[in-house]
Amino acid sequence: MPNIDLSPRELQILSALIDCYIKNAEPVGSRRLATKYKLGVSPATIRNTLQDLEEMGLVYQPHTSAGRIPTEVSYRIYVDNMMQIRPLTKKEKAQIARELTSGNKAIDQILEQSCRVLSEVSMQLGVSMAPRFTEGILTHLDLVPVGENRLLVVAAVKSGLVRSVVMEVDSVVNPKLIQETAVILNERLSGLTLGQIMETIHDRFRDVSYGDPKLIKLFTESAENIFMPQDDKDLHLMGTPNITSQPEFRDPQKLQELISLIEERQKIVSSLNAAAINEGVVVTIGKEANLGMLDGCSMVTSTYKAGKTTGTIGVIGPTRMEYSKLMSIVDYTSKVLSRILSKE
Amino acid sequence: MPNIDLSPRELQILSALIDCYIKNAEPVGSRRLATKYKLGVSPATIRNTLQDLEEMGLVYQPHTSAGRIPTEVSYRIYVDNMMQIRPLTKKEKAQIARELTSGNKAIDQILEQSCRVLSEVSMQLGVSMAPRFTEGILTHLDLVPVGENRLLVVAAVKSGLVRSVVMEVDSVVNPKLIQETAVILNERLSGLTLGQIMETIHDRFRDVSYGDPKLIKLFTESAENIFMPQDDKDLHLMGTPNITSQPEFRDPQKLQELISLIEERQKIVSSLNAAAINEGVVVTIGKEANLGMLDGCSMVTSTYKAGKTTGTIGVIGPTRMEYSKLMSIVDYTSKVLSRILSKE
DNA sequence: AATTGGCACTCAGGCAATCAGAGTGCTAAG
DNA sequence: CTTAGCACTCTGATTGCCTGAGTGCCAATT
Known part of the structure; x- marks a missing residue:
């Protein structure tokens, strides 16, 4: 430029x-x-x-x-x-803080709430993304047999985030063996970030002499499945009705594009990730956001901390948006969110 | 009438x-x-x-x-x-079967796929709802400690569906005690449907003399939280871009209403549940569907079986829809789905 | 008694003409 | 360098007109 x-x-x-x-x-x-x-x-x-x-x-x-x-x-x-940033009024701050702290404490729901609040106070599309799971440090891994030939793999990371994925096993496995396998998996993997695990898992279990080799093989093979970020669950989008009240969406064409965008979650995730390279509040304007058809839109995003991992929240709206206000909103929300998620 | x-x-x-x-x-x-x-x-x-x-x-x-x-x-x-039902062509059947069987086997993803297929072949809004969790028979319950003061409650039901919910505990609990508690929970609860559990849980643990009483209390208190259906996760909606190509949504007003509806998942869940009282393909026309603002819309739905439990899939579209074709589509899809989910 | 052709009537949507309002660019004067 | 003045342009709203599609009703026909 x-x-x-x-x-x-x-x-x-x-x-x-x-x-x-x-x-x-x-x-x-x-x-x-x-x-x-x-x-x-x-x-x-x-x-x-x-x-x-x-x-x-x-x-x-x-x-x-x-x-x-x-x-x-x-x-x-x-x-x-x-531009000079427009500070929030006490009332606005109170609203954000209140809506964020009320209700359930599960991280997933807090994120959904943030997303809703962001949308409501900004009258734009609110987005929130769970902390980057791959950056999380594995604290605990467990294999829970569920049903005949299914295992639930539970992975917990330091930030308090938990993910569980069902894995199919062809034959019934001895519960004791499962237990043993879980132990060895924990021994070798906990303390690492999930990203590291994904990269190195194949090497780490070359020399298996303990637990069930078959099970371990299955596990290493489906590791990606387990540890990869899952757009659908990690990304929240709310307030479509709010954003459509913006005059730019009078044009049905634009509205259509918006609707399409909302279903292409992958695209939004990419844009958010791109913005999240920088810390703090980031403004991504128009084509910079790479939202495909729907240019003419901007994002105001910020990272938040949940333990050691970071996630992203923000708003998406027409390029013609009140940046000065939105930056305050997103900034403040991310800070409150960090506080909530780190306090526990 | x-x-x-x-x-x-x-x-x-x-x-x-x-x-x-x-x-x-x-x-x-x-x-x-x-x-x-x-x-x-x-x-x-x-x-x-x-x-x-x-x-x-x-x-x-x-x-x-x-x-x-x-x-x-x-x-x-x-x-x-x-009307006479229009049978599907071989090609259509093939497409549905193919898209449903390809890819991951996890029930959640299969449901998402069904939803997508329904939308694609019908050019309407595809919906799918996970089997009614409350009807499922609990086969296995587990308490997995994750992080300092969190427990993951894992509940598996016969149909293969698994749900896990994070529960906060105030103090660190002895792992052994957790284990014991899990055992007693299993003893007393497995074999029951989740609905039964929710209704009777408070009575069942009056006389606790084993495991950790504190933990059990916490568990009984948050039982609803654990076993209640969760709209957001159990309901899939796909193909909004498809349905918007229908001429009724030229009207921006209507489009707005559609957008609002999509965010009011609770409303959709209710309508689907209402329709699912009957087995087989059900057509719900206009105001019968109770979709609030968005009347002028109909649903064609059907139940499917996953083991003993039943779920619902279908399409939502303008009242002016090709019922004869859609009924075939939904019927066939639900049958394929039942087959897939029961075979395992 | 049911069916049909004929006819007057209604209404939406497209088209052209008109007009006011907002805004520009340019020029010449201060 | 700034400004007033002016001619010009373009949009959007309004109006009138016309056509096409469709109706309802009546009288003639079968």
């Missing part, structure tokens, strides 16, 4: 324009800028500046004789350099 | 009208009926009959000088008495 040098006036006008557009979702004209914002110059002057901004690719007109709309480039500049 | 006696001609015309409307989603006029269907009478005659049908509340006009549209009442009559 070419870091464009803007004169103070250009900056001022661009800022006002973005602000105005975010509020009204309508192309902004020179006259309106002149009257609503104390710029101290006449519409004509503003027009000249607007022309300059247009040449720089910072604004555009949907058609001649319409006002200007900011481009993604200028949203970027706005977020990085111009 | 007043069982209305219709003359052969009225029947013939109503049938043709419904057929035509299902195909084209447009009000059907007398002329079109006369030319497209071999009714052997002139448009004028048809008009007279249509007027009669209108008086009986079987058809209506969206406005004067428009053709007729069938009412929910007449869909009911159509489905119950007039």
